[in-house]
Amino acid sequence: MANPLKLVSAQPKGMPGVVASAVYAGGRRVLEIPIEEAGEWSRKPGHVVWIGLHEPGLDLLRRVQAEFGLHELAIEDALKAHQRPKIEQYGDALFVVARTAQMVEGRIAFGETHLFVGRGYVVSVRHGASTTYTPVRERCEAAPKALSEGEDFILYAILDFIVDNYMPVIETIQEEVEEIEDSILTANQPQNQIVRLYQLRRDLLRLRNAAVPLVEVCRRLEQPGMPGVDAAMQPLFRDVSDHIRRVQEEIESLREVLAFAFESSLMTGQSQQNEITRKLAAWAAILAVPTAVAGIYGMNFDVLPELHWKYGYPFVLTIIVLTCTWLYWRFRRKQWL
Structure with a gap:
């Protein structure tokens, strides 16, 4: 008599939506099975x-629902895929x-x-x-004693894998933030860097909103009386909660750094604008002297004191040059130029 565990029922090739x-x-692992046999095997x-x-x-979800008797509301949530992290x-x-x-x-x-x-x-x-989740499946199959827990x-294993995958995202952002910090006080700061800081901070807020509710999910899984969760597994869900809290701390730390960098960028940009304004004002004051003198001598009057003086023209030019030079020295001393 053949061993029923050796009988392999082939999974239909190319079935859309079914990964494993x-x-x-x-x-x-005993064998691969089609969806239509899943309910029978789960009751063994x-x-x-x-x-x-x-x-x-929807058709595939209905077939799965028929095998395990899944609740209608859960099927609707799984189909829409716009849900907040939760446990029902x-x-x-x-x-x-x-x-x-x-x-x-x-x-x-x-x-x-x-x-x-x-x-x-x-x-x-997955949506x-x-x-x-193939690595999760392979990791579980490599530890049959743990997988035998059910x-x-x-x-x-799946929740732990999801939470662990938050860290590479945070590390990638952290590397970029460090690069931005190194260039935050440069003289020529591009506008797109400020936009990038805002994008990163907003993305981290969305990541926090995605990760933190899992703490409540794991907390409920730690409590006695949850169906399908043995007491021996509760410390593992507590470990996942600890990982989530670590992720939360990293996110909060990065958001504070990004907030400081964003404010520094704005202050640096404002400082650069103020510096340009001072330079323009200083040059305007210097150019006002020859403009004023030229305007006076450009009027049609015949009684100007130096108009008929032999050295009047060089004298006026000398006064203009000396005044402009003095103003330039004063502005340079006050670091306006």
Whole structure:
């Protein structure tokens, strides 16, 4: 008699939306299964079905819903993919929403992951900018003893992976912020640098709004009585909470640095404008002297004192040069020129 665990039911090739669909027993992958067999396998003692979906359509979600009896509201949330990070309990099943983030062309791109967790199954639904969870699956399969804990360990592994992926985003921004700090007091500061500072600060605010609500999600998973979460797994979710708080601290620190850099940029720009204004005012004062003298002698009067004097013209030119030179010296001394 053939061992039923050796019978492989082939996954349909090119099925849109399905990244992986496998059943595990004792922490080891048993076989790949189609969606239509997932519910049957999840009800077998000691087996866990792990399905990964990427931007599925309504038809595929309905098929998954039929296999596991997922709640209608959770299906609607998973289809819309514009949800705030949260955890909802529907009977003996959990619905978790987490926001993902990664750098795309210098900006933080956000995505969503929706997790359906119940006795004997985990379904992950990815939308938008999100790294594939294949590394998570491979890491779990490499540790069969931990994976044998079941669906709550898979939930922990995915949440931990999401939170860990926040750090490369923060580190990339941190490197750019350090470069901006080095050039913040340069004489010729480009306008696009100020715009970039504002963009980074706004992106970090969105990242904080995506990460911080996960603290509440993990806090609820730490509490006793959550369906599908064993007491032995609760410290792992507490560890994820610690990682999120670290991410929050890094974000707040970077936002303070960016705020200082933004203010410094504005102050530097204002200082440069004031310096240009002083220079223009100083040169205007210097040029006012010959302009005034030339204006006086340009009037049609015949009784000007030096008009018929032999040395009147050189005398006036000398007065103009001396006055302008004195003004130039005074402005230079006051650092207006």
